[in-house]
Amino acid sequence: MSITTQISSCLVPREIWESGYGPLAHLPPLSVPARDALEIERRSRKEVNIRNEARRYSLCCERITGIVRELVIGNAQIPQPFVWSVFAGERNPRGLAWLALAEYLRRFYRIDRNGVTKDTLHHDRLEGIFHPPGVNISNLVALLEVVIRNPHLPQILTDVCQKTHIVTPATQLIPEECGEALKTRLELVKRCARDSLAIVDLIEIV
DSSP states (O other): OOOOEEEEEEEEEHHHHHHOOGGGTTSOOTHHHHHHHHHHHHHHHTTOSOTTHHHHHHHHHHHHHHHHHHHHHTTOSOOOOEEOBSSTTSSSOBHHHHHHHHHHHHHHOEEEETTEEEEEOTTSOTTOSEEOTTHHHHHHHHHHHHHHHOTTHHHHHHHHHHHHHHHOTTOOOOHHHHHHHHHHHHHHHHHHHHHTEEEEEEEEEO
């Protein structure tokens, strides 16, 4: 029996993110655990008070995804989630293609910005399972647009596939699928920036 990853990208309006959803009043606003998680990320980058932070961060993320699942089940007024494919050759690119690409970009991609030459993407939260509405989303749009305009993108996508195969030989990716995953993620976050939405990825092993 094969085991793979299912990702549903859920888009949450700013009002629900910040104030909760009235018919499901027992759920706190998503902004509460998200704020705690982002603060833990900030402290971890500075290596300040990192003892037990990994567990606390995991609990915050579990709380965020748990709230979103209840919003979906409770038919809250949120857009239909975008469901990434599980298997190759389906209509949408696989979630695994986006995860592999995001990890590669975080580890290996370099960008010139803010007076820094060849800056890394270690703290750009490409692999984050949640992105609040507002500046965070806008910055992510700008970053992905830089990546997608990179003249060396074909080689980057090939490298993603090669490195993924070395680490997990059972996972077969092709550059075209990784390219479609990049375009898909960019379109999702552009919609979030345009419509003032947050994005939360629900990741399950199936």
